[in-house]
Amino acid sequence: MPAHAKAPKVAFVVGLGSMGMGMALSLKNAGLDVIGIDISTEAASRFAESGGRVASSVKDAAKEADIVVSVVVNAAQTESVLFGASGIAEFMRPDSVFISSATMDPAAARKLAQQVEARGVHYLDAPISGGAVRAANGQLTIMASGSEAAFNAARPALDAMAAKVYELGDSAGAGAAFKMINQLLAGVHIAAACEAISLAAKLGLDLDKVYEVITASAGNSWMFENRIPHVLAGDYAPLSAIDIFVKDLGIIQDMARTERYPVPVSAAALQMYLAASGAGMGRDDDASLARLYAQLSGVALPEKTK
C-alpha cells in the first residue's frame, strides 16, 4: 500500500442470509475490510469459507467498524441488533454509520434513527430491492433516506452494494415508506398473478400461452412476469417466501390502520398469504399462492419434472 493510501473502510455485516451474504461479498470485492456475523453458525462458516472474516466478538467488531450494514428482516430484529442483550449501539464509534436494510414501518425507522443518532452515530434508512443474485453482484436497488452525513459515511458501502441508490429524503422514514409502497404493490401483484393463473387452469386454458399473451398485454406486471414461470415449472423452491409477504403486507395493514387509510385490495391479498402460510407453505416460494388457489378449487397445476 502506498504511504498516502488510506486503510480500507471496515464494514461489519450483521446477518448473512441470502441477501446479507451477497452484500458482504460485494463489499469485500469492492476492497472493503469486511467482518460478518450471523446467529446461524452455519451461515458464518460459509462466509469464512468464502474468505470472509467472521466476528469473534460483536463488541470488538462494532468498535472497529466504520460502517455497520444490518441485513435482518424486520424492525424487532433491527432493534435487537442495536439494543438487545448483545446490542452494538453502545460500542459503535461516533461518526460511524448504521445502514439498516430491513423492511419496516417508517415510524419504527424514525424511532431507531433517533435512538442511534442520540449516541452520535449516523443512521441510514436503506431498504433494499433486487434479490439474492443482484445482492451477490453488487447490483441492488437501495431506497435510502438520512442526513447528508449518514449518506457520506455510508457511500463506500452503497457504491459497493448497489447499482442504483435512490436518495429519498434527509431523515429516516422516507426510505422505509417507499419500500412499503413497493411491497404493497408487489404483494398484491403476486396474489393477482396467482389468482389469475389458477383461474386460467380452472378454465382449461393453455398456461404457457396465457403467460405469452399476458406478458405482452396491459395485464402484465413485473411480478407476473417473474413469478409465473415458477408455477409453469411447478417449482416452489423459495426464492422469496410466502412469509415475507405475511410480514410486509402485515406492516402495510398496521401502517394503514394508524393512518386511518383503507387498503381493501392489499388486505384481501394478505388473507391469501396467511392462508398459504397456515396451510404449511410459509417457507415456500411466494408463487405458492397459485397452489393454494388450485387446492381450494380442485384444479391441477403443472408439476415439477426432473
Place this chain on the structure above:
Amino acid sequence: MPAHAKAPKVAFVVGLGSMGMGMALSLKNAGLDVIGIDISTEAASRFAESGGRVASSVKDAAKEADIVVSVVVNAAQTESVLFGASGIAEFMRPDSVFISSATMDPAAARKLAQQVEARGVHYLDAPISGGAVRAANGQLTIMASGSEAAFNAARPALDAMAAKVYELGDSAGAGAAFKMINQLLAGVHIAAACEAISLAAKLGLDLDKVYEVITASAGNSWMFENRIPHVLAGDYAPLSAIDIFVKDLGIIQDMARTERYPVPVSAAALQMYLAASGAGMGRDDDASLARLYAQLSGVALPEKTK
C-alpha cells in the same frame, strides 16, 4: 381496376365509439369497403365526415357485408346486435363472418357462436386490447378463437385492425377467457396502483419520485406505469372508464362463482370500482380510484393545472 382484381371486401362495423371508430377507419385505410352504424347519430355523423359510408338500412348493410365487426361493450349488446329487434343475424350471408370484440363470459361467447353458426355464418370470438389510439392505427392486439373458416373469412379485417392476433383455439370461448384473465389482472393492478399512490400521498411522499422509483422496481405493472401519470396530472378525463371495470370484474365474479373458484383479490378491487361508480365517477377515467381513496382518507392529490 384491372379485370382480374377482386372487388374489395365489404366490412360492416357495428358500434362507432372510440374503439369502433378507429377500427372502422383502419379497415377503410386498408382498402376495405366499410359501412358503419351506431345508435348515436352523432357518432355516425362523425364517421360520415371522415369519409365513411353510414348504413341507411341495417338489413341492407348486413346483406352486403363479407365481414361484420361488432364493437359493443358486452354480451347483452352483442346478442341485441345479432338477434334483437333490428338484429342482423337473419340477413347475414352464408360464409360471411361475425367478429365479436366485446369482453364477455366465455360461456356467453360459446352460446352466441352456436346460434350464429347454426345459420351458416362464421363466428370469431375476438376480444381486443390496446385502446383508442392503437385502434385508429390498426395496431390492436386481438385475442381470437374460432374455426379455421372463421379465421380465414376474418383475415382481411384482422390484418387491417391488429398488430398482433393471438390464435387461441378452434372454437369460441377461448378468446373470451384469455381476455377475462387479462381484465382480472388489469383491474386489480389499477386498484393496487391507486391504493398505493394515495397511501403514498397520505404518508407525505413526493409522488413524482414514487412514480420514478416504482416504475424501476419489482412493484411495477403495465397499469401502474400507464395510469399513475393521470393521477400525477390530476387529469381524470376518461381514456378508459371506471364502469368498464365494474362490468369486467363483475363478469369475473360471475364466472368464478359458476366455476366454484374463489377470487378474493379481484373481489376487493371490484368493491372499490363500485364505490367509485356509486360516488359519481363511473364515467371518469379508471385512475379515479385514486381520488376515491384520497376522499376516503382526507388526503389531497395533485390537481389539474391548465
